[in-house]
Amino acid sequence: MPDAASLKSRAAAAVTDHRAEILELSHRIHANPEPAFEERLAAGWVAEALGRHGYAVELGVGSLPTAVRGRLAGGLGADGPRIGVLAEYDALPGLGHGCGHNTMAASGVGAAIALAAVRDAFAGEIVFLGTPAEERGSGKGIMIREGAFDGLDAALLYHPCDRSHVDGDALASEDVEVVFTGLQAHASSDPWKGRNALDAMIALFVSVGLWRQQLPPHARVHGIIQEGGTAANIIPDRTRAWFMIRSADQAHYAVMRERFRALAEAAAMAADCGVEVIFSGGSMTMNTNPTLAALWVANATAHGVVEQGPDPFAGSTDMGNVSWVVPTIHPDLAIADEPTPGHSTAFRDAAASPKGDETTLLAATLVAETAIDLLADPALVARAWAELRRQR
Ligand SMILES: [Zn+2]
Numbered sequence: 001m002p003d004a005a006s007l008k009s010r011a012a013a014a015v016t017d018h019r020a021e022i023l024e025l026s027h028r029i030h031a032n033p034e035p036a037f038e039e040r041l042a043a044g045w046v047a048e049a050l051g052r053h054g055y056a057v058e059l060g061v062g063s064l065p066t067a068v069r070g071r072l073a074g075g076l077g078a079d080g081p082r083i084g085v086l087a088e089y090d091a092l093p094g095l096g097h098g099c100g101h102n103t104m105a106a107s108g109v110g111a112a113i114a115l116a117a118v119r120d121a122f123a124g125e126i127v128f129l130g131t132p133a134e135e136r137g138s139g140k141g142i143m144i145r146e147g148a149f150d151g152l153d154a155a156l157l158y159h160p161c162d163r164s165h166v167d168g169d170a171l172a173s174e175d176v177e178v179v180f181t182g183l184q185a186h187a188s189s190d191p192w193k194g195r196n197a198l199d200a201m202i203a204l205f206v207s208v209g210l211w212r213q214q215l216p217p218h219a220r221v222h223g224i225i226q227e228g229g230t231a232a233n234i235i236p237d238r239t240r241a242w243f244m245i246r247s248a249d250q251a252h253y254a255v256m257r258e259r260f261r262a263l264a265e266a267a268a269m270a271a272d273c274g275v276e277v278i279f280s281g282g283s284m285t286m287n288t289n290p291t292l293a294a295l296w297v298a299n300a301t302a303h304g305v306v307e308q309g310p311d312p313f314a315g316s317t318d319m320g321n322v323s324w325v326v327p328t329i330h331p332d333l334a335i336a337d338e339p340t341p342g343h344s345t346a347f348r349d350a351a352a353s354p355k356g357d358e359t360t361l362l363a364a365t366l367v368a369e370t371a372i373d374l375l376a377d378p379a380l381v382a383r384a385w386a387e388l389r390r391q392r
């Protein structure tokens with residue numbers, strides 16, 4: 001196959017040639033935000049775009065109707081590295097694309113377009129995976145269990161940020177639904193006949209607040225009340241909260257999980273209520289692959305990106321789950337020049353700004369270039385796998 005450098009410049013040129021198509025997709029998804037597991041429009045548009053560029057496309061993968069898979073074999077044969085180009089497209093309830101996943105969908109498609117443009121020159125396969133439900137539910141965890149990542153040699157996905165860096169310390173996390181059940185009664189004429197499910201909820205929030213002082217700095221617990229009763233003059237018989245618990249240490253996370261359950265049970269006991277504690281989703285810590293990271297940094301540096309080092313504080317991502325089954329990178333690129341917190345309206349606006357657009361195109365180019373490095377030199381794939389085996 002031709003040298004990697006000439007393929008990379010062809011790939012970068014393909015991103016530039018398809019600039020309007022890539023950015024139109026980003027803005028269309030941004031204007032039509034859909035939460036986890038409901039990304040029907042976005043998944044459909046992503047599938048359509050891949051189909052236009054020669055990919056064999058499945059809309060709906062395994063049990064997830066909003067997952068997308070696109071396959072494209074190299075012109076020199078399918079025998080060779082099988083590179084996973086990933087995308088996300090879910091939005092946040094009440095906020096829209098405050099995590100900028102529209103830029104991830106568009107850049108993933110952009111990378112797929114760029115790799116299709118150099119198809120004649122490589123052996124191997126591009127496997128595009130559109131992965132639903134990152135913000136809640138861990139769609140990639142489901143796809144891993146159902147085999148969608150089997151046979152991949154690498155998984156590449158960028159995330160928008162207000163800084164640019166290749167590595168991140170994503171926290172292990174889960175969603176937790178807590179439901180307290182009590183007994184209704186008139187809140188004035190005979191409150192002693194009720195059992196107050198809101199008291200149990202308040203006791204849980206107070207316990208969690210006290211617990212935080214004993215948690216290490218890398219642990220997080222936070223939640224919202226989704227049902228808190230229906231009227232001030234009714235003793236609430238049902239309350240419901242959505243918590244997340246997180247830790248940078250997978251073993252410590254398991255301890256937190258049981259402690260949280262004990263706090264919920266204690267709160268129920270204090271208010272003489274019943275309780276259900278339902279864990280779901282689940283993200284693992286991030287295991288950035290050193291070989292893939294070095295390739296990314298070299299490509300990013302060549303495009304003038306300055307590596308700023310990992311964020312001091314982290315969220316969670318189901319790319320963590322992927323990182324323990326396939327050599328993975330999940331680098332951040334800045335979509336804002338100013339410090340801009342994620343999951344905010346300011347970040348949402350940045351995800352459709354001129355800077356956000358330039359970053360979307362850059363991410364498409366860098367993912368394609370990193371894929372080309374691996375396709376051009378399968379020894380790098382072998383090295384990445386050796387590292388992953390050592391890390392597990
Ligand atoms: Zn995100």
Ligand SMILES: [Zn+2]
Binds near residue numbers: 099135342343
């Ligand atoms: Zn997010």
